[in-house]
Amino acid sequence: xxxIKMAFLAMVLATAAGFAVAQEQFIPLIDYRVGPYAAxxxxxxxxxxxxxxxxxxxxxxxxxxxxxxxxxxxxxxTRGVECYERLKKAHGGASLVEPLSTGIAxxxxxxxxxxxxxxxxxxxxxxxxxxxxxxxxxxxxxxxYWSQAAAMIKYLGEKAGGLDKLRGKxxxxxxxxxxxxxxxxxxxxxxxxxxxxxxxxxxxxxxxxEQQAQWLQIRQAKPDYVILWGWGVMNATALKSAQRNGFPxxxxxxxxxxxxxxxxxxxxxxxxxxTTMTFNTPGNYxxxxxxxxxxxxxxxxxxxxxxxxxxxxxMRGVTAAILWTEAIRRAQxxxxxxxxxxxxxxxxxxxxxxxxxxxxxxxxxxxxxxxVKTSCLDHEGSGATKVQQWDGTKWxxxxxxxxxxxxxxxxxxxxxSADKYAAEKKIKLRxxxxxx
Amino acid sequence: MISxxxxxxxxxxxxxxxxxxxxxxxxxxxxxxxxxxxVRTNIGRSWMAIRxxxxxxxxIGFRPMRTxxxxxxxxxxxxxxxxxxxxxxxxxxxxxxxxxxxxxFRILFMVIIGGAGSILGSFLGAAFIVLLPIxxxxxxxxxxxxxxxxxxxxxxxxxxxxVFGSLIIFFLIVEPYGLARLWQIGKEKxxxxxxxx
Numbered sequence: 001x002x003x004i005k006m007a008f009l010a011m012v013l014a015t016a017a018g019f020a021v022a023q024e025q026f027i028p029l030i031d032y033r034v035g036p037y038a039a040x041x042x043x044x045x046x047x048x049x050x051x052x053x054x055x056x057x058x059x060x061x062x063x064x065x066x067x068x069x070x071x072x073x074x075x076x077x078t079r080g081v082e083c084y085e086r087l088k089k090a091h092g093g094a095s096l097v098e099p100l101s102t103g104i105a106x107x108x109x110x111x112x113x114x115x116x117x118x119x120x121x122x123x124x125x126x127x128x129x130x131x132x133x134x135x136x137x138x139x140x141x142x143x144x145y146w147s148q149a150a151a152m153i154k155y156l157g158e159k160a161g162g163l164d165k166l167r168g169k170x171x172x173x174x175x176x177x178x179x180x181x182x183x184x185x186x187x188x189x190x191x192x193x194x195x196x197x198x199x200x201x202x203x204x205x206x207x208x209x210e211q212q213a214q215w216l217q218i219r220q221a222k223p224d225y226v227i228l229w230g231w232g233v234m235n236a237t238a239l240k241s242a243q244r245n246g247f248p249x250x251x252x253x254x255x256x257x258x259x260x261x262x263x264x265x266x267x268x269x270x271x272x273x274x275t276t277m278t279f280n281t282p283g284n285y286x287x288x289x290x291x292x293x294x295x296x297x298x299x300x301x302x303x304x305x306x307x308x309x310x311x312x313x314x315m316r317g318v319t320a321a322i323l324w325t326e327a328i329r330r331a332q333x334x335x336x337x338x339x340x341x342x343x344x345x346x347x348x349x350x351x352x353x354x355x356x357x358x359x360x361x362x363x364x365x366x367x368x369x370x371x372v373k374t375s376c377l378d379h380e381g382s383g384a385t386k387v388q389q390w391d392g393t394k395w396x397x398x399x400x401x402x403x404x405x406x407x408x409x410x411x412x413x414x415x416x417s418a419d420k421y422a423a424e425k426k427i428k429l430r431x432x433x434x435x436x
Numbered sequence: 437m438i439s440x441x442x443x444x445x446x447x448x449x450x451x452x453x454x455x456x457x458x459x460x461x462x463x464x465x466x467x468x469x470x471x472x473x474x475v476r477t478n479i480g481r482s483w484m485a486i487r488x489x490x491x492x493x494x495x496i497g498f499r500p501m502r503t504x505x506x507x508x509x510x511x512x513x514x515x516x517x518x519x520x521x522x523x524x525x526x527x528x529x530x531x532x533x534x535x536x537x538x539x540x541f542r543i544l545f546m547v548i549i550g551g552a553g554s555i556l557g558s559f560l561g562a563a564f565i566v567l568l569p570i571x572x573x574x575x576x577x578x579x580x581x582x583x584x585x586x587x588x589x590x591x592x593x594x595x596x597x598x599v600f601g602s603l604i605i606f607f608l609i610v611e612p613y614g615l616a617r618l619w620q621i622g623k624e625k626x627x628x629x630x631x632x633x
Contacts, residue, residue: 033593042590049589072573072593077527077534082570085453103533109439110528114451179531206536304588425439 028087047317080104131418149184150405208234286364551614
């Protein structure tokens with residue numbers, strides 16, 4: 001009897017000690033796997049979970065294991081805020097948050113500042129959040145909508161044979177009638193004035209299943225290019241309507257949320273030749289092979305359909321998770337290797353991120369994403385994008401190098417807009433020269 | 437896009453979630469009491485008369501145009517206050533995605549499930565639509581951690597929707613007059629319990 005008691009006690013002690021030793025860095029995942037945008041949500045968060053699983057299998061970040069919990073937001077701001085409030089104190093506190101939804105990101109903007117939790121918004125959200133003086137806790141990493149719009153004009157200029165050749169040309173901005181679709185308008189208008197092209201803005205009401213009137217208008221205007229700033233089912237409909245109206249698809253340039261397999265496959269043959277922006281180079285990488293072999297080989301993969309590994313959304317999720325783990329790793333370099341970082345420390349990591357080509361090579365993801373180097377002033381860290389084209393079966397990058405638009409102009413607009421926000425909200429600007 | 441200003445009343449700024457909650461609670465209690473009393477006044481009774489049979493109401497002397505307009509105005513006022521509180525105390529922004537068509541449907545369902553024509557019903561309906569999915573989500577998570585069976589993420593999300601949907605259908609079949617009516621029946625039955633007639 002005594003022996004059993006002793007053994008039991010030893011077991012309890014061992015597990016208790018095990019809990020005490022286990023170091024876990026918590027990442028809440030406010031995801032969506034049902035509803036109209038489930039294709040994006042499941043791919044993105046599946047990719048993030050796959051990469052974090054891989055990191056854990058390789059021993060974590062200097063021994064610190066990652067732990068995450070999912071919460072279904074249905075892409076609904078109300079649910080998203082509830083998820084955030086529920087998870088922010090779970091497992092010892094959230095290190096960071098990524099909602100993959102403009103609506104939820106806007107709703108969390110004030111809350112993350114109060115709770116001192118960094119929020120990443122990869123390729124969406126407020127473009128002016130790139131200004132770290134006003135938004136210390138928001139990180140639109142890699143690139144924002146404004147940088148994207150600038151890169152689009154640069155690409156179209158190159159296609160026309162030089163930016164000055166855009167003078168007198170007509171460009172249609174066909175957009176989802178929401179905050180998302182209207183976001184690039186200031187940048188496009190500034191370029192139209194500077195380069196002298198005519199900008200025709202045509203809104204499409206959500207969800208965008210009927211676009212006959214809009215394409216008729218496009219047909220009458222005879223534009224040289226169409227920028228498709230669409231979302232969800234609107235994209236496939238736009239491509240089909242373009243085919244019906246005889247508008248060449250290779251003259252349509254989509255936003256990156258209009259550039260995934262889920263957008264073009266429903267359009268069938270109408271999508272062939274269609275080009276979009278992207279912040280990942282499509283293709284295969286050693287890292288993806290490693291995920292296939294180690295994570296899916298062990299039956300721990302998150303995607304049900306293995307063919308989606310390396311798809312546009314999956315790759316974006318992997319990219320996001322790389323940046324999260326690199327930020328935590330960077331924070332550990334300053335605050336102690338092998339320790340669990342607080343959200344404040346992770347914020348420092350995001351602000352001093354330096355994922356260069358050498359680091360990407362070491363991760364097996366060289367070329368998959370542009371190198372990212374952030375600072376207190378620049379929370380975006382890169383601003384570089386590529387253009388990809390759908391050949392009927394897969395995406396292919398058609399610009400060999402990373403494209404960036406007029407960075408100085410965008411920076412000026414970002415600062416103006418951020419200053420306006422700060423004045424409205426009475427935010428005291430951070431002094432980037434001392435606060436590092 | 438409008439970012440919501442801070443809520444400041446008489447020099448006090450409502451910043452923490454708790455203070456915001458208490459603020460909303462006090463506004464809601466005042467407005468609910470007002471509504472409860474309004475239903476019993478001349479206005480409330482004229483609405484009921486119009487609802488039950490507008491021809492008969494007109495014959496006994498209610499002006500239908502005026503009564504209907506009044507009902508529209510009062511309910512719009514309540515919705516407006518709710519929207520302002522939702523934007524300022526909860527979301528923190530005013531942007532189209534926070535106020536989409538889906539939200540309008542939700543409000544309609546709250547009324548239908550809670551029970552049209554009752555103040556208690558709107559509270560029950562709102563709790564049903566807003567809180568139930570969250571409890572289901574928490575419950576499914578709890579089941580997973582306590583049993584150790586981990587469902588694929590997609591399945592647990594879909595299960596939540598399926599259970600929620602079937603509960604809506606169940607309640608509408610069991611009691612088409614809404615949760616408020618169900619509550620009333622329950623109360624009456626319990627009063628007589630354990631010796632029914």
